[in-house]
Amino acid sequence: MSTNLLALLPEIILTITGVLVMVLEPVIAPGKSRKPLGWLAILGTAASIAATCYQKHVLNTSGVFTAFYSTVQIDAFSVFFHLLIACVVLVTLLASLDYFASPITHAGEYFALVLFGATGMMFMTCSVELLMVFIGLEISSISTYILAGFRKGQATASESSLKYFLLGSFATAFFLYGIALCFGATGSTSIGAIASGLNTTATPTLAILAVAMVLIGLGFKVSAAPFHVWTPDVYQGAPSPVVALMSTAPKAAAFAVLLRFLFNGTPQLRGHWILMVEILAILSMTIGNLGALLQKDVKRLLAYSSIAHAGYLLVAFTGVHKDAVSGALFYTAAYAAMNVGALLVITQISGFDEKLRSIDDFTGVALKRPYLAALLGFFLLSLIGIPFTGGFFGKFYAFSGAIHNGYVGLAIFGLANSGVACYYYLRLLAALYSRPLGDSSAAVLPARTLSVPAAVAVTAAALATLALGVAPNSVLHLVQHSAPETLPAYVVVPAAATVPVATTTAP
Amino acid sequence: MVPIAYYLVLAAILFCIGIAAFLIKRNVITIFMSIELMLNAVNLTFVAFAHMWHQVSGQIFVFFVMVVAAAEAAVGLAIIIALFRTRQTLNVDSVNLMKN
């Protein structure tokens, strides 16, 4: 198989599936179930997971390789994120098979958009060329903008979509500015070239400015405070399965870019960005937790919690390269597992109309839906960071990296913050298991049965969360070998003498 | 014989006017326009740097940005239309159902 094909196999599979779904959608008569399309999408995702696994296999045998003129680089890092994103997408698709009831005719587009979005995210994680990152980012962003407004009937949906779109574009402009400045400082936009260009550049200040701009742009994507403002509103208005997806996969991808950019692209500027990362972490944790503290709407609550978790994840960045990457990666995985799980369970409980919104509505759910409540409880515990869950081990591991590198104060602050955080998770948890109030919506909750795919999905998420907490060895092994190497994609660019582009080709 | 820096400053001015427009304008479409303005400012930066480095890749970036802007415009305007359908308004100040 050609290297180019191999490098992009998962993306290609997803794209083809997406196109297929898109094409088949109009073929199916209106009013008929779009489930087969969903199954097709699931199949495609599974195939892309298999492709990723194959990539990993190749990786193990022949080492890191690049493709498309060093635009993409397949290393353990990207394979990890490919797997993560594909798994999140798979689980989300499984759980949302039955989400769109019959009056919604564009369920097919939903599946296609999810697949395309995933493709974009995967591009983000595997490319070492900032332009490609930007394209990937746009693909994933635009699909999520659309997905956020998918329940068009609701006023909140279009509002959510608009807010996400406007603010997202606003932030994208900053990110783009950052790329421009990178280019200005080093004459290249390839991460490897930036790293080497930084050593010779005449205008290092521009590079510093570039780092700042990229931090702003990606800070928005990972919803780190103070760029978090969109998160609660968008999550509240977006459909629950979409929130499950967009609170995990694009965030993971953005973190992947951030990791690559900061640790591989601008390691020389660590002294400049590390403080900012620290501040972002502190602000995110604090604001996320404080905002969630008095929140009544469950989805908003989880939105704030995801802000806080971005903060925890940023704490991992304070470690040394290897620690930081492995800590952040593990945390991303754990966070993805538990957050997807929690939101998918909420999807199952509250349904398409989302009649159950506030914590009071969830009071006594455990009586009607004991298994779902137990699962949600488990995910909440993981989000709190109770041992023997992925959330705990992730936090433990991420913070060990920080402490190991001397950021004890930051770690203590973060852990204390997680202590405050347990208040709101616990409020929801306690509500789940309380006797229902007389007029709570849970009292009139229809005794819906859980569909098999959805059950498989939430159970898989729960098992993943549990496995990450109890038997994290295999994942740990993967992430500990994931710290991406900086392959010099371009030769060092001289001031302006030789042809700078495309002097190296794909292996 | 204009210093590159002046082009960059010009771009910065445009960029920040774009930010200001985003902040000040109430009409959603105008706000969207201010984003386009910001992108244009970045494009100018790219071109200036491309000129400085004597490299064509900077120009190609601009090209890609245009494509992206066009795509965004399509989607963004569709979103605005969807919003207008449900809310009958284009004023962002009245788009605040969700808060706190």
Added chain:
Amino acid sequence: MNTNLLWLIPTLPFAGFLLNGTLGRRLPRAAVTAIALLFTVLPALIVAQLWMYMKSASAPLSLSVASKPWIAVTGFQVNFAFTVDHLTLIILAVVTGVGFLIHIYSAGYMAHEEGYWRFFAYLNLFMFFMLVLVLSSSFLLLFVGWEGVGLASYLLIGFYFKRDSAANAGKKAFVVNRIGDFGFLLAMFLIIQHFGSLNFTDVFAKISATPMTGGFLTAIALLLVVGATGKSAQIPLYIWLPDAMEGPTPVSALIHAATMVTAGIYMVARCHTLFDRSPYALGVVAIIGAATALMPATIGMVQHDIKRVLAYSTVSQLGYMFMACGVGAYGAGIFHLMTHAFFKALLFLSAGSVIHALSGEQDMRVMGGLRKRIPITFWCMTMGVFAIAGIPPFAGFFSKDEILYQTYLWDNPLSKLLWAVGLFTAFLTSFYMFRLWFKTFFGAPRFEEHGPTHAPDLHAAHGAAVHASKSSTLTLEAEHDSGQAAHAHGVHESPLVMTLPLMILAVLSIIGGWVGVPLAFGGHNEFEHFLGPVFNPTEHVAEHVVTRSAEPVLAAMSVLTAALGFFVAYFFYYKKPGTGAALAKKFAPVYSLLDHKYWVDEIYGLVIVAPLLMVSRFVLGGLVEAGLVQGTGATLAGTTRGAGSLVRRMQSGNIRSYAGWLALGAAAVIAVVLFAHY
């Protein structure tokens, strides 16, 4: 002599307790009685055998048994270990003998009570703990008995648990005793700290081995005194004893007169080695003793409740014993302890018989002229009154005289003062006892023949009685042994099962003092000699030889005071019955002071209990708990919530505001990344 028999002495009553306590409810009363009596008489027999054995000159001075450790940690160990020496033997004899008699009496007195089995179980439990206390060979085991008798006392005082006053009295007794135990415990901790052991022999041997006096020994001694004041009802902790009369009368006789309350005296005597090294502590003991002798005696003069008079008299007599210990005359103290056990048990049981005869009436103002109606009780009580008043040759005379004499001889500037106090107390004692005697048995009958007016139903009777006691201006705290109500058919003499113990005790009250007739009166003071091995005899003998001449004079003075007491009482309450009331009116403030027991309970309530509760409720419960402990958490939570609502206000829902935050954030990020470098 098989020393293992020692184990049986306390264990047998315990077995009785277990049997009656678990099965008693289902057993017939006869069986309960049989069990209780059997398990009390057997120890008495063993003690008798021991006595015989120990009296012989060839016998060892003490017998000991020890078990495996009870508490064992590295560096400190305590066993269950019993020791019998001559001191122990005397107390053992008193406890088992008097205890057995009272058991017999109770079988009659309590015959119709609801919780018959419970009563006897508690009584046996008391015997167990009392015997452990006496037999123990270490401070800790002594403390076991010490606390245990307190428990038994608590249970027995609260026997009529349906009555609030009884429940209160039980609780009060336990808590006040605990205040004493506080001192006892601290003393033990100090002993462990300094001697590393709690065994009497170890500790006393170590004290003897060093020449030191005072210092921490004083501290230990004083803390032990705190313990003793609690258990032996000395000032300032005597307040529980009068209230303890809420218990059934046999309990008052056994626990609150004859045995338990003397534990403090026993303990001080037992620790004489320690106290001898601390003149200061001894002085404190003497002063407390003297004060305790005097003050309750004055209160006793004006009380109307027959049992209360006896209760105050008990406190007063305990003061005597304490004073004896304080002046170093431990033997005299123990001697008085023994005689007091006889005559006070007798007095209480007789009083019980009177009460029994009057169907539960305890107020002396409605008694009178009972001499003819209940002759056996009258005569027995007369013996007791003569004994306590110190009329020779009754038992009380010898022991009290010995104490006064030893006090007089005490090598301390205060000795004469204390002696004077003792003498005056003797007068008061004589006065109030004869007052009781006259008011109860002489003069015109002031009671109504109750007849079968009491409803046969126990509860109804109880309720009625409580009601009556509240409305009556006469009765202060009417005891109502409700069992009697049902079968009261007028005033009647008690059955033999009750009068027999009375008679035996009456005899003992007469002859009990003869074992300690001092040399001055031609006796041999055998009692002192018997205790000699315990209290280091050499010094005493030497003293006696030198100062014997003063003794008859002093004795004569005390006899005169006793007689004076008799005549005053005779005059006030027999010859001119109104005199007492007239005097009370004339000296109304004094009378009121005495009548209200110097307002000690009220003062304690006002100065200690109320402030403590107030502090607990408002300062600790309110200020500290609600304010500091909960408040800190609440404040933190409130601040966090406030910050939370601030963050939520930031989330205004307006896109332009959000963009504003983004722009500001962007500026901040750029500035930080540009300028902050490290």
Added chain:
Amino acid sequence: MNFDHIILTIILLAPLVGALILAVIPEREGAKTHHIGALVVTLFTFLCTLHLAAHFNYASAPGTFQFEQTVPWIASPHINYHVGVDGLSMWLVILAGILAPIGVLASWNAIKVRTKLFFVLFLLQQVAMLGIFMALDLFLYYGFWELSIVPMALLIATFGRTENRRRAAIKFFLYTFIPSAILLAAMIWLYTKTGTFDLPMLQQLAASHSISDSSAALWLCSLAFLVAFAVKVPVFPLHGWLSDAVQETPTAAVMVLAGKLGLYSILRFYFGIFPEQARHIAPLLIALGAIGIAYGALVALVQTDLKKLAAFSTLSHVSFIVLGIFSFTVAGLDGGVYQILNESLIGAALFVLLGLLYERYGTYDMRDYGGLAGKHPWMVTMFVVTSLAAVGLPMLSGFVGEFLILSGSLQAYIPHPMVWTAIGTTGVIFSAAYMLSMIQKLFYGDLGLRSEEVVGWDLKPREHLELWPLAVLFLVMGVFSPFWMKSIDMYGTLTADKLIHFEPGSIKHIETETYTPTANLTSQQLDVVSDLQSGKIAPASVASKEVR
């Protein structure tokens, strides 16, 4: 066949497997399936724990662990599944074992709905508790430590008595979780310094002063440990969660709410890893313990709510233990550990009894009661026995512990040991006062307001079954303490200050006692201390040496 090397794992897994099985058994209205299942599981676990007592090797070297099992768990960071018990933890494991079936019995009638949830949570709580007592790997321990909070909080939130239950649950959770989170930071810091989570190894490193050069950092780390544990105990001013939680927690769970977990953690981990810091901070903790004793008792004295009373009495009792263990004397430590056992049993009995009252009359307000003694003779007997054990009546279990604790605290090398011991000893007075008041208000006097509801409904056979083992244990443990103490003493002698030992025949003056921090003493300093004791040199010179 020799089970010794896996017995702890069996004990740990039994309730876990039981919980899983119970979780899949469907719940039927009114059926006792889950009650019976939980009873079987807990009894089986209890029997397994008895194996420990039977095969414990008293001759083993002090400081070694028995029934150890080590299984590699996580490669990097280096974490093992390492469990084992010593003289300290063995009895605590057995204690946890015996309390569980009693808890199940106590819930027999009290829990009527959602039985499955209740017993699953109850068994999980049991797992966490056993895990805490067994874990010898700091990470594993922390896992169980945090895990123990969750089922408890859920039990409170779900089965609480009043509408306040959710607040109480969250309060409990926050109070214990936030300090634990900081404890986690301290733990990770320790790991970065030492590269191990293994407790025995950490203890060795601590003994050789090779954990960290920075004493300030080590201090902060130790404080994080101490505070986390102290809140759980709870030590005096940190007990804000206690009374609310106790009020809401169902009987079966409230037995294990306070005391043993925190105290064990202090003994095992705080004393084990931070011996010097512990000794330096001991005066403070002794003071807090003494104050806590008096404070808890005094506040209990004025309560009208039975559960509140029980909460403050718990505070008072655990403060005794704090006072004892921080004295660092053999007596204090042994007594403290012994008192953990006693306090748990006494507390369990008290809560069971209160629960029985509540089942009958539906209130915890003392003012509603009165005069029940005539109707419930067995119940009043049990109440009295329990109260007497609680107030430390000799021959009952509470006494041995309290006595040793107080005698140990007097020997502690702290300023004014007499003052603190005396304050602590006042507890015996106040505890008698409030316990007896409670009994009086419940049982004596006239029948209370609810006289019409009082029926002849004394203890039932099942209730006897709950209470008699405890009552018998009170007596047996009060009389035959060496049976337990010999293993506890192995721990106590190892942990106590070797400096403080009694020389027969020597008599120390109270006045000459001088406080000397005994930690961090080199042999040269040891000489100084002994010189000081014998009065050769003035205390001031020692002080200057300490400063150095």
Added chain:
Amino acid sequence: MQTALFIIFGIAAIAGALNLLFQHHPINSALSLVVVMMSLAVLYWSLGAEFLAAAQVIVYAGAVMVLFVFVVMLLNAGVEEHTSGSKIAYIAGIPGAAAVFALLAFVFLKNKAALGTTQLGGDLNNVVSNLTEISHTLFTSLLLPFEATSILILVAILGAVVLARKEL
């Protein structure tokens, strides 16, 4: 020439941008934006990016802005109301924007010398023409982004259809 172009069209661009800011009717704003884009096209050309200048006019001004105007017309957007929904935008946002500008300008001007100057028309090294070079790069080293753009456009189309389609 270069300087003159820069001054004239720079000022025109700024003026257009400010006009966008101050005009109340969206159509006016859109037209101002077209002015900005045109000015920029000239500047691109002056910097040697002829192809981009053309694309700017065709794609941006020609297509994208038409789309905007079309939507403005479609939704019948009138003069924008002066609502005061946000104080933060003025309190935090405007100073933030000013600060961003100040920082950027500060950095650029500080690095003025290092950044060098421009020549009219530009001079790419060793290439036939601007367009040749662009196409070469586009189909070699930047092939993947180019291909990926197709997905982006596909998504955009799909999204526009989904959102704009009238239903429910």
